[in-house]
Amino acid sequence: MIPLAPPGIDPDEARRRMLEELSKAEYDDSPGFVQWLLETIESWLTEIVQGIDGSSAAQAGLFVLLIALALGVTVLVLRRTGLIRRSATLTVETALDTPEVLSASELRSAARDAVAAGRLDDAAVLAMRALVRDLEDRTLLDVTAGMTAHEAAEGASVPFPELRGRLQLGAQAFDTAAYSYRSVSAKQAEDLVRLTEYIAESSPDLTESPRAAG
Numbered sequence: 001m002i003p004l005a006p007p008g009i010d011p012d013e014a015r016r017r018m019l020e021e022l023s024k025a026e027y028d029d030s031p032g033f034v035q036w037l038l039e040t041i042e043s044w045l046t047e048i049v050q051g052i053d054g055s056s057a058a059q060a061g062l063f064v065l066l067i068a069l070a071l072g073v074t075v076l077v078l079r080r081t082g083l084i085r086r087s088a089t090l091t092v093e094t095a096l097d098t099p100e101v102l103s104a105s106e107l108r109s110a111a112r113d114a115v116a117a118g119r120l121d122d123a124a125v126l127a128m129r130a131l132v133r134d135l136e137d138r139t140l141l142d143v144t145a146g147m148t149a150h151e152a153a154e155g156a157s158v159p160f161p162e163l164r165g166r167l168q169l170g171a172q173a174f175d176t177a178a179y180s181y182r183s184v185s186a187k188q189a190e191d192l193v194r195l196t197e198y199i200a201e202s203s204p205d206l207t208e209s210p211r212a213a214g
Contacts, residue, residue, distance in 0.1 A: 092122045094178040096132045096147045104134035104200065111193045120189040121177035127192040128174040131156065134200050149174035159204030166195050 092114075102110065107130035114123035132152050135141035141155045153167035160167070173188040 123189040124177040
């Protein structure tokens with residue numbers, strides 16, 4: 001059971017505890033996971049409600065905040081376990097932190113093949129995975145557990161600051177391909193593939209990179 005947050009607990013600490021609890025091994029992607037997760041959070045919020053006497057505006061405000069945090073964590077967990085992925089349309093793995101069997105070059109090639117075959121969502125996902133793998137191999141990006149495409153884009157914009165806007169557009173294309181019921185356009189997929197190829201052939205700007213100072 002997710003522990004009850006005592007009155008007055010710091011919101012950041014509450015979020016940390018929730019993420020820590022939900023990261024345990026028992027929270028997997030089994031068929032009943034979604035139902036279990038919603039029931040657990042509902043039970044936890046009920047305990048909080050029972051613990052608030054209504055006399056404290058601060059406690060009421062904390063309750064509202066914790067509801068928002070609970071909903072946010074639910075979405076986060078569902079996305080990172082792939083349970084809200086459009087599995088009927090997407091045929092490739094979306095996790096950016098999964099140890100790769102394919103090299104960055106092979107992922108780029110697979111992305112180009114997917115574009116040619118009209119599998120635009122697969123192409124966008126493969127291109128972002130290629131980008132992350134390439135930057136990780138070049139020690140330009142620290143890949144963390146559960147890394148999102150926007151986190152990867154932000155990290156990539158440090159050694160490639162002039163590409164920040166294009167990287168964020170690429171992250172949006174990845175999210176559409178991986179999590180939306182809409183498909184990416186041919187232009188979105190092709191732009192992301194080209195961006196990945198361009199970065200692979202470009203030298204980074206390390207003048208403002210923490211790695212340059214190290």
